[in-house]
Amino acid sequence: MVILGAFTMDKNEILKQVSDMWSKVPFNNLLGIYITKFDHQETEIRFDWQDKLVGNHVQKILHGGVTASALDFAGGVVAAANIIENIDTLDITKLTQSLNKLGTIDLRTDYLRPGRGEQFIITAKIIRSGSKVAVARMEMHNEKGEHLAFGTGTYMVG
Amino acid sequence: MVILGAFTMDKNEILKQVSDMWSKVPFNNLLGIYITKFDHQETEIRFDWQDKLVGNHVQKILHGGVTASALDFAGGVVAAANIIENIDTLDITKLTQSLNKLGTIDLRTDYLRPGRGEQFIITAKIIRSGSKVAVARMEMHNEKGEHLAFGTGTYMVG
Amino acid sequence: MVILGAFTMDKNEILKQVSDMWSKVPFNNLLGIYITKFDHQETEIRFDWQDKLVGNHVQKILHGGVTASALDFAGGVVAAANIIENIDTLDITKLTQSLNKLGTIDLRTDYLRPGRGEQFIITAKIIRSGSKVAVARMEMHNEKGEHLAFGTGTYMVG
Amino acid sequence: MVILGAFTMDKNEILKQVSDMWSKVPFNNLLGIYITKFDHQETEIRFDWQDKLVGNHVQKILHGGVTASALDFAGGVVAAANIIENIDTLDITKLTQSLNKLGTIDLRTDYLRPGRGEQFIITAKIIRSGSKVAVARMEMHNEKGEHLAFGTGTYMVG
Numbered sequence: 001m002v003i004l005g006a007f008t009m010d011k012n013e014i015l016k017q018v019s020d021m022w023s024k025v026p027f028n029n030l031l032g033i034y035i036t037k038f039d040h041q042e043t044e045i046r047f048d049w050q051d052k053l054v055g056n057h058v059q060k061i062l063h064g065g066v067t068a069s070a071l072d073f074a075g076g077v078v079a080a081a082n083i084i085e086n087i088d089t090l091d092i093t094k095l096t097q098s099l100n101k102l103g104t105i106d107l108r109t110d111y112l113r114p115g116r117g118e119q120f121i122i123t124a125k126i127i128r129s130g131s132k133v134a135v136a137r138m139e140m141h142n143e144k145g146e147h148l149a150f151g152t153g154t155y156m157v158g
Numbered sequence: 159m160v161i162l163g164a165f166t167m168d169k170n171e172i173l174k175q176v177s178d179m180w181s182k183v184p185f186n187n188l189l190g191i192y193i194t195k196f197d198h199q200e201t202e203i204r205f206d207w208q209d210k211l212v213g214n215h216v217q218k219i220l221h222g223g224v225t226a227s228a229l230d231f232a233g234g235v236v237a238a239a240n241i242i243e244n245i246d247t248l249d250i251t252k253l254t255q256s257l258n259k260l261g262t263i264d265l266r267t268d269y270l271r272p273g274r275g276e277q278f279i280i281t282a283k284i285i286r287s288g289s290k291v292a293v294a295r296m297e298m299h300n301e302k303g304e305h306l307a308f309g310t311g312t313y314m315v316g
Numbered sequence: 317m318v319i320l321g322a323f324t325m326d327k328n329e330i331l332k333q334v335s336d337m338w339s340k341v342p343f344n345n346l347l348g349i350y351i352t353k354f355d356h357q358e359t360e361i362r363f364d365w366q367d368k369l370v371g372n373h374v375q376k377i378l379h380g381g382v383t384a385s386a387l388d389f390a391g392g393v394v395a396a397a398n399i400i401e402n403i404d405t406l407d408i409t410k411l412t413q414s415l416n417k418l419g420t421i422d423l424r425t426d427y428l429r430p431g432r433g434e435q436f437i438i439t440a441k442i443i444r445s446g447s448k449v450a451v452a453r454m455e456m457h458n459e460k461g462e463h464l465a466f467g468t469g470t471y472m473v474g
Numbered sequence: 475m476v477i478l479g480a481f482t483m484d485k486n487e488i489l490k491q492v493s494d495m496w497s498k499v500p501f502n503n504l505l506g507i508y509i510t511k512f513d514h515q516e517t518e519i520r521f522d523w524q525d526k527l528v529g530n531h532v533q534k535i536l537h538g539g540v541t542a543s544a545l546d547f548a549g550g551v552v553a554a555a556n557i558i559e560n561i562d563t564l565d566i567t568k569l570t571q572s573l574n575k576l577g578t579i580d581l582r583t584d585y586l587r588p589g590r591g592e593q594f595i596i597t598a599k600i601i602r603s604g605s606k607v608a609v610a611r612m613e614m615h616n617e618k619g620e621h622l623a624f625g626t627g628t629y630m631v632g
Contacts, residue, residue: 026212027221030188054184056258063185064234064262065227072222100214103272104222105607106580106628108424109265110451110468112444127466128428132606133579133630135426137466150443150453152426152468154580154628156607263449264422264470266582268609268626270602285624286586290448291421291472293584295624308601308611310584310626312422312470314449342528343537346504370500372574379501380550380578381543388538416530419588420538425581 014084014092018099022077031069035077036121040085043078044123045070055115062115067140070122071151072107075136078124079155082134103156105133110150117142132158172242172250176257180235189227193235194279198243201236202281203228213273220273225298228280229309230265233294236282237313240292261314263291268308275300290316330400330408334415338393347385351393352437356401359394360439361386371431378431383456386438387467388423391452394440395471398450419472421449426466433458448474488558488566492573496551505543509551510595514559517552518597519544529589536589541614544596545625546581549610552598553629556608577630579607584624591616606632 019035022028031053037044047070055063083098121141128135138151177193180186189211195202205228213221241256279299286293296309335351338344347369353360363386371379399414437457444451454467493509496502505527511518521544529537557572595615602609612625 021215025215025221026210027224028213030210031223052184052188055186057179057183058258063183063227064230064265065189065223066185068226068230068265068267069221069223072226076222100216104267104269105602105609106269106626107222107226107267108468108582109226109262109267110443110470111262111264112451114261127426127463128579132632135428135579147443150468152424152466152580154426158606263444263451264468266424266626268601268628270609285584285621286421290474293421293586305601308626310422310582310624312584316448337531341531341537342526343540344529346526347539368500368504371502373495373499374574379499379543380546380581381505381539382501384542384546384581384583385537385539388542392538416532420583420585422585423538423542423583425542425578425583427578427580430577 011084014095015081018080018084027069028073031066033070033073038077038081040078040081040126042123042125043074043081044121045074045077046119046121049118059114060116064111067111067115067149068107068109070120071109071138071140071149072104072153074122074124074138075107075151075153076102076104076155078126078136079134079157082126082129083157098158101156101158105154105156107151107153112150113146113148115148117144117146119143120148132156169242172253173239176238176242185227186231189224191228191231196235196239198236198239198284200281200283201232201239202279203232203235204277204279207276217272218274222269225269225273225307226265226267228278229267229296229298229307230262230311232280232282232296233265233309233311234260234262234313236284236294237292237315240284240287241315256316259314259316263312263314265309265311270308271304271306273306275302275304275306277301278306290314327400330411331397334396334400343385344389347382349386349389354393354397356394356397356442358439358441359390359397360437361390361393362435362437364435365433375430376432380427383427383431383465384423384425386436387425387454387456387465388420388469390438390440390454391423391467391469392418392420392471394442394452395450395473398442398445399473414474417472417474421470421472423467423469428466429462429464431464433460433462433464435459436464448472485558488569489555492554492558501543502547505540507544507547512551512555514552514555514600516597516599517548517555518595519548519551520593520595523592533588534590538585541585541589541623542581542583544594545583545612545614545623546578546627548596548598548612549581549625549627550576550578550629552600552610553608553631556600556603557631572632575630575632579628579630581625581627586624587620587622589622591618591620591622593617594622606630
């Protein structure tokens with residue numbers, strides 16, 4: 001993990017490095033997901049339509065699992081942004097430990113409309129924060145602004 | 159859809175065709191998911207470890223979205239098996255319409271242990287059945303029998 | 317059910333009668349819940365603090381079940397408002413049948429803060445509507461505007 | 475809290491006192507809920523039909539909120555049994571602190587059949603345990619063994 005070697009970084013630098021690292025995670029890379037806003041108040045991720053993400057040949061719509069994956073990741077990103085925001089000292093070792101502990105406890109996905117579009121935009125906000133557990137709400141829209149899915153995720157953060 | 163051309167098929171033949179069709183769905187194919195038991199009482203699907211499914215480099219564990227995808231699909235399969243089981247006449251056109259309407263309304267995933275293993279086995283059972291909505295419970299284990307995740311999905315079936 | 321005897325009522329009259337009827341439902345009555353806004357776009361219900369609703373002596377906070385009950389009911393109310401809104405003719409018999417079929421399929425409650433306050437206000441909106449299933453999102457605040465809980469409910473509506 | 479004054483108690487004595495205390499919690503008392511098995515591997519609670527728990531006059535079935543309340547409480551009881559089981563020393567002050575911190579983070583209720591019966595039996599098991607968060611699964615049956623509801627709850631335990 002690149003971040004480990006750094007001893008003096010401000011929060012923006014940390015956010016950038018974590019963001020780069022996460023886009024390279026194999027499954028995020030496979031889905032083509034990238035972080036477009038990494039902030040503790042609201043984060044945003046995006047991915048583009050790819051034929052390999054299809055779950056229904058006939059109707060040409062996203063697999064429900066793609067939607068769940070994107071919602072889960074968006075919630076994790078905003079939870080991470082909150083860990084970084086709330087950390088008292090910029091102790092990189094401690095931060096790395098916290099980010100490695102970050103994990104989804106449970107996730108609810110509500111599918112509102114068929115997953116059609118050219119680009120998918122997922123936003124996430126923290127609705128419950130704490131030193132151990134954070135809860136996030138996520139929304140997924142397509143490039144036309146159609147609301148495709150809602151998500152609620154509970155994350156271990158400490 | 160291959161199934162449309164067939165006018166006389168027994169239920170086993172239908173199950174086989176639907177099973178083949180679904181393994182070819184692009185995103186299932188990408189995950190390497192295949193159906194190993196397709197029955198209205200319990201269905202089972204499996205997939206093998208692949209490096210591209212990783213969600214955490216350092217810990218080498220599955221992306222939470224892969225788990226959610228597999229649970230969602232397993233629940234959809236058992237819901238489909240129930241549609242096929244309960245259909246009064248083997249009217250292929252009607253069946254095809256029903257299967258095309260099949261969709262996830264909501265999905266809850268509970269992550270119990272980190273997603274480690276060589277093979278992942280997901281079983282699904284119907285806990286609420288109806289002509290319009292079915293609810294399924296899913297479990298994911300690895301090849302050692304370790305229980306990795308629980309799922310609950312609500313599906314539109316009619 | 318009073319509503320059955322009426323043959324000519326406009327939608328507002330129907331909403332009023334259903335609202336009265338539901339406030340008299342024994343368990344709603346026990347909790348002291350009443351409908352303050354009954355509209356297909358957003359509904360609102362309220363209840364006041366009562367010592368018998370306590371779930372934790374020491375901390376003097378609402379039982380989690382009270383919160384879940386209120387969220388479930390609020391979602392049901394907005395689902396009913398949508399049934400009434402979308403009904404093509406004001407066929408009271410048909411409407412009554414629809415309202416009797418109305419039932420919760422599943423409900424997720426997210427507890428954000430301890431249930432403290434003098435009055436509790438729950439709002440509900442439909443996020444997925446359909447002829448068979450509707451999904452609603454609910455929020456509970458206290459009289460100070462503190463956000464206490466979120467809910468998501470899936471309802472059978474036809 | 476009675477438990478505070480006691481300095482030397484074995485686990486069974488603690489379980490008994492906590493059980494007594496919780497049956498007296500106002501809202502549990504209102505519902506008539508009592509603990510019939512208080513064990514870290516499986517706990518069981520029960521309550522009897524009462525007309526005031528009705529959610530639907532016409533069909534004479536339990537309010538969905540009553541079911542959610544019972545499931546939530548059952549999950550909390552098994553989470554508490556695990557806190558008591560895992561506590562290293564029988565330090566009553568520490569235990570009391572832990573039990574006071576116990577709270578529901580989120581709860582999913584799946585309604586399987588209308589809530590009819592003379593007695594309702596709810597069992598709960600831990601599916602994910604940890605020092606900070608525990609996840610429990612709950613089932614509700616009536617006295618005829620009909621399965622009425624499933625629940626999944628995530629609890630703060632430390």
